[in-house]
Amino acid sequence: MMPVRRDLRFNLPPERASDWHGQGPYVTHFFNALSLLFPAGERFFMDSVRYYRDQVHDPELKKQVLGFIGQEAMHTREHIEYNALLEAARLPAHKLDRRLTWFLNLNRRILPPSYQLAMTVALEHYTAMLAGMLLDDDTRIAGSVEGYAQMWTWHALEETEHKSVSFDVWNTVMKPGLNRYLVRTGTMITVTIFFWLIVFDFHVRLLIADRKRGGHLRGMWRITKFLYGPRGVFPGIALEWLRFFKPSFHPWDHDNRGHLQRIDGLVAAVEASNAAYAAANGAPLKASRRGIRAAA
Ligand SMILES: [Fe+2]
Ligand SMILES: [Fe+2]
Numbered sequence: 143m144m145p146v147r148r149d150l151r152f153n154l155p156p157e158r159a160s161d162w163h164g165q166g167p168y169v170t171h172f173f174n175a176l177s178l179l180f181p182a183g184e185r186f187f188m189d190s191v192r193y194y195r196d197q198v199h200d201p202e203l204k205k206q207v208l209g210f211i212g213q214e215a216m217h218t219r220e221h222i223e224y225n226a227l228l229e230a231a232r233l234p235a236h237k238l239d240r241r242l243t244w245f246l247n248l249n250r251r252i253l254p255p256s257y258q259l260a261m262t263v264a265l266e267h268y269t270a271m272l273a274g275m276l277l278d279d280d281t282r283i284a285g286s287v288e289g290y291a292q293m294w295t296w297h298a299l300e301e302t303e304h305k306s307v308s309f310d311v312w313n314t315v316m317k318p319g320l321n322r323y324l325v326r327t328g329t330m331i332t333v334t335i336f337f338w339l340i341v342f343d344f345h346v347r348l349l350i351a352d353r354k355r356g357g358h359l360r361g362m363w364r365i366t367k368f369l370y371g372p373r374g375v376f377p378g379i380a381l382e383w384l385r386f387f388k389p390s391f392h393p394w395d396h397d398n399r400g401h402l403q404r405i406d407g408l409v410a411a412v413e414a415s416n417a418a419y420a421a422a423n424g425a426p427l428k429a430s431r432r433g434i435r436a437a438a
Pocket of ligand 2: 187214215267301304
């Protein structure tokens with residue numbers, strides 16, 4: 143599996159930033175909370191893997207590391223723009239991003255590089271689990287505004303494509319044995335606690351900032367079903383989370399590479415939407431997006 147850097151832009155209508163998901167604003171803000179984690183989080187991932195790059199000698203894995211960094215750099219760029227739309231919609235996007243950056247910088251200062259890499263391995267398992275859920279069942283993003291759905295699908299596909307890279311670097315640079323296992327799994331438990339605390343906190347803050355919108359009862363019902371229902375996020379990832387604790391675990395034990403056949407179709411669809419945007423607006427997407435960023 144060789145991760146490919148794909149330089150894509152997405153047509154995200156700014157006026158729908160708080161309500162782009164087919165299941166309404168409460169579910170939209172769950173995804174928006176995740177989006178707020180990406181710029182700071184993915185920079186942390188790239189740095190923690192980059193630190194060990196010179197200790198990777200396998201030419202295949204070296205190339206995969208480059209592909210991984212290339213993909214995460216594109217995700218970071220696109221989520222910075224996405225988050226600027228949230229800020230422009232009067233949501234506290236920049237404040238929350240600064241808080242997370244502060245927290246991750248604290249981790250960089252107090253944790254040795256091996257623990258930082260273990261955090262990345264655990265969080266990459268999270269992104270792979272959540273991406274797998276989105277790709278397994280189209281109803282989880284059905285009825286959403288096209289550009290937002292395309293962006294999340296692109297991100298989910300690439301997270302799947304590179305899901306084993308940080309793990310393979312980890313296994314390459316750490317001495318095998320009980321210690322390696324304990325650091326990996328112990329970090330997963332800590333990361334799980336902090337990850338969900340932060341997602342919950344960001345989600346609630348976005349909902350509070352957007353409280354004038356109304357429809358709270360219906361929204362609460364939909365997000366509860368989305369997260370905890372029989373086809374919800376938590377039941378959906380529980381087994382995959384537990385599998386991480388198997389001593390012989392590898393991300394590709396769960397072989398879902400079939401999803402990657404969708405990439406070419408998605409890229410073609412994104413390019414078609416962007417061409418339609420340029421024809422309708424007399425300017426390519428890239429130029430007009432710069433204006434949005436400046437406004438935010
Ligand atoms: Fe990513
Ligand atoms: Fe990733």
